[in-house]
Amino acid sequence: MSANQLFPAVMAISGNDPTGGAGIQADIETLASMGCHTAPVITSLTIQDTQDIQGYVPIDASLLVQQARAVLEDMPIAAFKIGMLGSVDVIEAVHTILTDYSDVPVVLDPVLVAGGGTEIADEEMIDAITALLLPQTTILTPNSVEARILAHEADSLEACAQELLEMGCEYVLVTGTHEATTDVTNTLYGNRRQLESFTWDRLPESYHGSGCTLAAAIAGLLAQGMEPFSAIHEAQEYTWESLRAGYRLGMGQHLPNRLFWARGESDNESPDEEA
Numbered sequence: 509m510s511a512n513q514l515f516p517a518v519m520a521i522s523g524n525d526p527t528g529g530a531g532i533q534a535d536i537e538t539l540a541s542m543g544c545h546t547a548p549v550i551t552s553l554t555i556q557d558t559q560d561i562q563g564y565v566p567i568d569a570s571l572l573v574q575q576a577r578a579v580l581e582d583m584p585i586a587a588f589k590i591g592m593l594g595s596v597d598v599i600e601a602v603h604t605i606l607t608d609y610s611d612v613p614v615v616l617d618p619v620l621v622a623g624g625g626t627e628i629a630d631e632e633m634i635d636a637i638t639a640l641l642l643p644q645t646t647i648l649t650p651n652s653v654e655a656r657i658l659a660h661e662a663d664s665l666e667a668c669a670q671e672l673l674e675m676g677c678e679y680v681l682v683t684g685t686h687e688a689t690t691d692v693t694n695t696l697y698g699n700r701r702q703l704e705s706f707t708w709d710r711l712p713e714s715y716h717g718s719g720c721t722l723a724a725a726i727a728g729l730l731a732q733g734m735e736p737f738s739a740i741h742e743a744q745e746y747t748w749e750s751l752r753a754g755y756r757l758g759m760g761q762h763l764p765n766r767l768f769w770a771r772g773e774s775d776n777e778s779p780d781e782e783a
Contacts (some may be wrong), residue, residue, distance in 0.1 A: 516550045516731035517583055521602060522553040522591030522723065523564065523619075523723065530623075530717035535589055535724040537766040541746065542728025547585065549575045550622050552594030553604075558716050559760030561622040566594030566762040569601040585612055586731035589724050592619040592628065596636045603640040604694050613646040613730045616677075619725035620654045623716050623761055626694065643676030647736060649723045651683045669697040679703075681726075681740055685710075685718065696740060706741065708748050716761035722747045 513671055518539050525531030532548045539546040551572060554564040579585070588606065593599050606614060618637060620629040629637070642648065650658060652673075654743060659671035669680045679698040687693075694706045724745035730736065753768035 515545045516586035517547050517732045518583045518587045518589055518727050519549060519579065519746065520589045521549045521551055523554050523594060524550055525554055525556060525675050526555060527558050527716065529558060530720045531591060534717040534720035534766065535591065538721050539728045541766055541769065542544045542725060542732065544728040544731050547579045550698060551598050552592055557759035557760060561628060562627065562628050562767060566598050570600045571598035572598055573605065580609065581628065585609065586758050587727040588612055589727035590614065590722055591723065598634055599636040599640055600687035605750045606644040614644055615647045615649065615723045615727040616645045617640060617649050618658060620657050622639050642672065645677045646681045646739065647681060647726055648672060648677040649681050649683065649719065649726065652686045655682050666702065672702060675698060678738055694744060705742055708744065713749050713754065713762040715754055715764055717764055718747060718751055721750055721764050721766060739782045749762060
């Protein structure tokens with residue numbers, strides 16, 4: 509078996525988070541947990557802590573293209589995972605890359621609002637994402653807030669998902685952590701209908717980087733050859749375990765423990781509970 513079969517490469521196109529909770533580090537840790545090699549392409553440099561984002565500077569679009577093409581011309585990429593983008597120019601650059609590699613599955617986590625509530629995508633960027641990236645997306649993973657922003661004319665979450673499918677996504681997984689429900693329900697849509705709903709116990713804390721973790725896990729499992737429905741289900745299980753084993757290092761949100769499996773913490777109490 510060749511190296512690219514043993515260690516499929518996933519190109520993670522995302523921002524750098526200096527806390528290590530979200531962004532490119534979240535992608536790297538998650539994809540390593542899925543048995544994949546990560547090819548990290550940086551879209552933006554952020555100023556943030558575990559409470560909120562204070563600012564960011566997008567990477568020059570030509571530099572982003574050079575980062576990506578240098579790798580794409582050197583090694584086979586089995587999946588793309590896309591997170592924070594940062595500017596319309598960056599979105600357009602990503603669009604050109606995906607167009608040239610249209611046979612590679614794309615998992616898009618539409619990072620529009622930071623965990624602390626700061627908006628990080630303006631109306632022009634949202635229009636560019638819907639026009640240029642959604643038609644190239646295999647699996648879109650918005651939380652309920654992001655789904656409503658992307659499909660702002662829809663009057664329900666189901667209508668949002670249907671509108672996003674019409675924009676070109678093959679599958680839409682709307683996550684329910686932001687909804688006022690006892691449990692968390694994530695709902696999968698595809699083929700113009702609801703395919704499945706997944707219910708998870710709501711954990712007591714809020715987490716920095718949970719969306720990155722979920723999207724990267726799906727991308728990693730797709731890269732391993734898993735079909736989309738199974739990848740979506742298993743990625744949710746992995747993400748929930750990462751959150752359950754999470755810990756608080758800063759003064760804001762908890763951080764997912766994406767390497768919980770290395771110490772067997774999925775079978776025990778979280779580090780905070782053991783302290």
